Amino acid sequence: MRKPKVVIVGAGYGGLMTIVRLQKLLGVNEADIVLVNKNDYHYETTWLHEASAGTLHHDKVRYDIRNVIDRSKVDFIQDTVVEINKEEKKVILEQGEVSYDYLVIALGGEPETFGIKGLKEYAFGITNVNSSRQLREHIEYQFATYNMEEEKNENRLSIVVGGAGFTGIEFLGELTNRIPKLCQEYDVDFQKVKITCVEAAPTVLPGFDPELVKYAVSQLESKGVEFLIGTAIKECTPDGILVAKGEEEPREIKAGTVVWAAGVRGNAVIEKSGFEAMRGRVKVQPDLRVPGFDDVFIIGDSSLVINEEINRPFPPTAQIAMQQGEVCSRNIAFLIRDKHELESFSFENKGTVCSLGDDDGIGVVFGKKITGSKAAFMKKVVDNRALYMIGGAGLVLKKGKLKVF
Amino acid sequence: MRKPKVVIVGAGYGGLMTIVRLQKLLGVNEADIVLVNKNDYHYETTWLHEASAGTLHHDKVRYDIRNVIDRSKVDFIQDTVVEINKEEKKVILEQGEVSYDYLVIALGGEPETFGIKGLKEYAFGITNVNSSRQLREHIEYQFATYNMEEEKNENRLSIVVGGAGFTGIEFLGELTNRIPKLCQEYDVDFQKVKITCVEAAPTVLPGFDPELVKYAVSQLESKGVEFLIGTAIKECTPDGILVAKGEEEPREIKAGTVVWAAGVRGNAVIEKSGFEAMRGRVKVQPDLRVPGFDDVFIIGDSSLVINEEINRPFPPTAQIAMQQGEVCSRNIAFLIRDKHELESFSFENKGTVCSLGDDDGIGVVFGKKITGSKAAFMKKVVDNRALYMIGGAGLVLKKGKLKVF
Structure with a gap:
């Protein structure tokens, strides 16, 4: 019997979270898992402002993808996605193509310039x-x-x-x-x-x-x-x-x-592949699949989830992408095991911290407002948590922000 | 009785060597000494290739001039020399002017582009x-x-x-x-x-x-x-x-x-001030004074000394500039003490080492050819010697190339 093939495109917060959970959930004989990413490294999008200002070296904001994937279960292809052929269930790459039974699109966002000249x-x-x-x-x-x-x-x-x-x-x-x-x-x-x-x-x-x-x-x-x-x-x-x-x-x-x-939009591949989208973002079903395409999940910056409380989309963040990755991995396991009642995604806001440099910040954590060094401390906790969720304690020791005091 | 005023313009190898020797030779009551330099730091011209390639930080190739001058004897003016008024015995600066009894021009060289377009x-x-x-x-x-x-x-x-x-x-x-x-x-x-x-x-x-x-x-x-x-x-x-x-x-x-x-010429101030020069370099007398101007010395890259053996000018180097500085300081002391038989300069070639990176080089030292790590070692000795001659052991410890093995 042929094993179902799961392809995940994009190794950002959403894609990697899906992979690391999926490789634990599924046995070697249950599925072939393929990860496609442009670079052989993952980078912390939420730390890029530091690399850009020069306060943190860019090698500190990235790590080798092969450090977190289980290579006995996941094949890694380094290539750039050109387009998704939904009808033939293929991902077209610059150097080739990959067919899929289940696809997770986690390609991340792109800058939105709103047509401003120059x-x-x-x-x-x-x-x-x-x-x-x-x-x-x-x-x-x-x-x-x-x-x-x-x-x-x-x-x-x-x-x-x-x-x-x-x-x-x-x-x-x-x-x-x-x-x-x-x-x-x-x-x-x-x-x-x-x-x-x-x-x-x-x-x-x-x-x-x-x-x-x-x-x-x-x-x-x-x-x-x-x-x-x-x-x-x-x-x-x-x-x-x-x-x-x-x-x-x-x-x-x-x-x-x-x-x-100033602006983020969904990935250009979304529109190029003919998915119905608003600024490159697809309004996904509660189970994170694309309406009309039961084998395609979209998570992260190219997905759109409505915050029912205010009837507006949640802003694209690492936090939501990672939570989506967790649900997405479980839903794929359900499908592979022929369970067709999938889990619904709901965003649990754990809080938000905005840093103002290494030593200052503002935030709301568990409903409490914080500022200054307390916020700066919480920011580092949040940053380390993302590493921990994907790569465990080893990755935190290697790439974490350990000077928290 | 008015003290004679000695003005030294330029704090490169020649200028600084003149200053540090002069401040030892002369008592506080014998002369007023003024040093004029564009920056408040001296830089090691012979190390700039390292700062340019990025193998040595530029702060390692410079030091504060005030670290090596005796401030009880030398006044330091940070300003740029515009022109020398030889007739009125004045140095015209961007922000003012300074009169002199004795002047040492040690302004260094400038790139020569030979009129090549662009x-x-x-x-x-x-x-x-x-x-x-x-x-x-x-x-x-x-x-x-x-x-x-x-x-x-x-x-x-x-x-x-x-x-x-x-x-x-x-x-x-x-x-x-x-x-x-x-x-x-x-x-x-x-x-x-x-x-x-x-x-x-x-x-x-x-x-x-x-x-x-x-x-x-x-x-x-x-x-x-x-x-x-x-x-x-x-x-x-x-x-x-x-x-x-x-x-x-x-x-x-x-x-x-x-x-x-590819090219070095003398300083543009030389020509602007009306000294007779070839590509900005003045053929000085054996006592390092300018023919016809008994109160003006020129040393370093803007001076021209003939190598009698081959009847061609010595190339401008740190080595020759520093040796000129030593003689120049003694000759100024002679003049101030009314001794009019001045010392003649003659270049003593101690050898030349050309580095090929941190770990390699070529050279001729005391008449012996050397290559590889031996030459690289000798290069560091030469670099440290320049520091020692001007700033003593303290400067070598602070700025020296100590990893010589």
């Missing part, structure tokens, strides 16, 4: 290991070049962050801690550095408790960040950005570095 | 701390960007070094040691990196023993350097360089990084 060409992203280290090196190069020029160009020391959501604020926390070190390294006067955060929404960190938001803003302002709230980026140019508040005439903010940290 | 605009230099760290960051940024691009541009991994003299070869030695680390850091295939050295002269390291030159070339070739000898750079562009051998049609070598390490 962002794709000129703005840097906090998206993956490649983009983060490029951003880090770009900022360093701007500082290194500043003193080389006869006519000093202070725009090289101007950094704009587009977006005051989670990623933008966490990046600003790290960046403001890093700037004094960059100034020392490149003999630059700290007073000449300019950091601006532009947010189109009427508030920083929409959805967060207003008291905590106020704390975060005042902490970052005290470290030199200027916030332009309710202000939209109209265009990004090689020299900076054009912004406008409401119907104002756009004005220019010159900047040697523009970081776009 | 070099000033597009090539990087191993000239000072600013240019070295910019070059290091530029190479890193090229590597960091390589994996970010949809269409991989291998020219980003192509580095051209113009000049196979001392600086060019020492830089290549460090660079070839650094490349494997860069490849690992940025997930780049080592095979895709291309390093080319272009030299217009018919040989690498002109003036060096041919057997040693052969050793150096073969060591660097084995680490991936391609040498184009007897080949001139005709132009530098944003995309690379145009080269030609003899009367050949110029051909393009694409490169994301072009380093110009």
Whole structure:
């Protein structure tokens, strides 16, 4: 009898959680499991703001996938997914194709630029290991070049962050801690550095408790960040950005570095493969399968789950992706064992911590508001927990944030 | 009675050696001594190839000038020299001016581009701390960007070094040691990196023993350097360089990084101040004074001393600058003490060691040829000696290359 073949595409939080649970749930003879991923490593998307600011080396935010998969049960293919052929039940890769009986799409999200002119060409992203280290090196190069020029160009020391959501604020926390070190390294006067955060929404960190938001803003302002709230980026140019508040005439903010940290959408593969989607996100059934495709699960940033309390989608986070991975692995085991009553996913919010650098943060944990070093501590606990859930204590010891005190 | 005022401009090897000897030779009441320098630090010009390649941090190649001057005897002014007014005996600075009774010009050299189009605009230099760290960051940024691009541009991994003299070869030695680390850091295939050295002269390291030159070339070739000898750079562009051998049609070598390490000339201030000079270098009297100006000494890269044996100028080196500084300080003391028979300078060649990275090199020391780790060891001895001569054992302990075994 042919064993059913389970293919998981993407080794982010959702994909890896599915794999590590599935390889425990299923015996070697029950299924063939295949993991496809672009890189041979997993990276901690929620730590990329640190690699981007240069406060944590990018090798610390990634680990080899082969460290966490059980190679007696899982075949790993390093390749890039081009498209899903749902009819023939095949994943088309750049270098070949893989057929499946059950498919888990966990490809992660992509930056959403909302069609703003120039962002794709000129703005840097906090998206993956490649983009983060490029951003880090770009900022360093701007500082290194500043003193080389006869006519000093202070725009090289101007950094704009587009977006005051989670990623933008966490990046600003790290960046403001890093700037004094960059100034020392490149003999630059700290007073000449300019950091601006532009947010189109009427508030920083929409959805967060207003008291905590106020704390975060005042902490970052005290470290030199200027916030332009309710202000939209109209265009990004090689020299900076054009912004406008409401119907104002756009004005220019010159900047040697523009970081776009404002939008996430689902993966382009979703639309390319003909799934019905909103900005690349598929509204999945309670069992996490795609309506009309009983053999395809979508989890993580490309899935859309409605928060019934407020009738709006849950924002895509590592927390929800990992919880989906747990349910997804159990549902696949059910299907393989011919049990067709699947488990329904419901998100259990364990809390949210937004870091403001290594030593500061804000958060709501078990319904309690926290700030400062307590929040920074909880952030490290959260980061370590993700490692523990996927790779156990060994991975925490290897890659964990152990200096928690 | 007014004390005579001695002004030394430039805190390189020559200038600092003059200062540290002079402050020992003269009592507080014998003279006012003023040191003028653009930066508040001295940097080891002969170590800049390491900072440029990124094998040694730039803070390790510089030290605070105030660590080596005796502040009870020497006033330090941090400013940039614009011009010397020989008639009014004044040094014109960007922020003011200083009058002198005796002047020592030790301003160092500048890159000579021989009018080759585009070099000033597009090539990087191993000239000072600013240019070295910019070059290091530029190479890193090229590597960091390589994996970010949809269409991989291998020219980003192509580095051209113009000049196979001392600086060019020492830089290549460090660079070839650094490349494997860069490849690992940025997930780049080592095979895709291309390093080319272009030299217009018919040989690498002109003036060096041919057997040693052969050793150096073969060591660097084995680490991936391609040498184009007897080949001139005709132009530098944003995309690379145009080269030609003899009367050949110029051909393009694409490169994301072009380093110009081929020519040194004297300081532009020399010509601007109306001294008679050849490429910014003044042929000084045996007592190191400028013919016709009994109160002006020139030492280091802007001075020209003839090697009588071959009737050609000695190349500008740290060794000759420091020996000139010793004689210069004694001659100033003579003048201040009204002794008008000055000492004549004669260069005593203690040997030359050219490094090929941390662990390899070639050299002639006390007339004996050495290669490999022995030469690398001697190089560190030479480097430490320069520190010792200027700052004593304390400076060697602080900044020295102590891992000599």
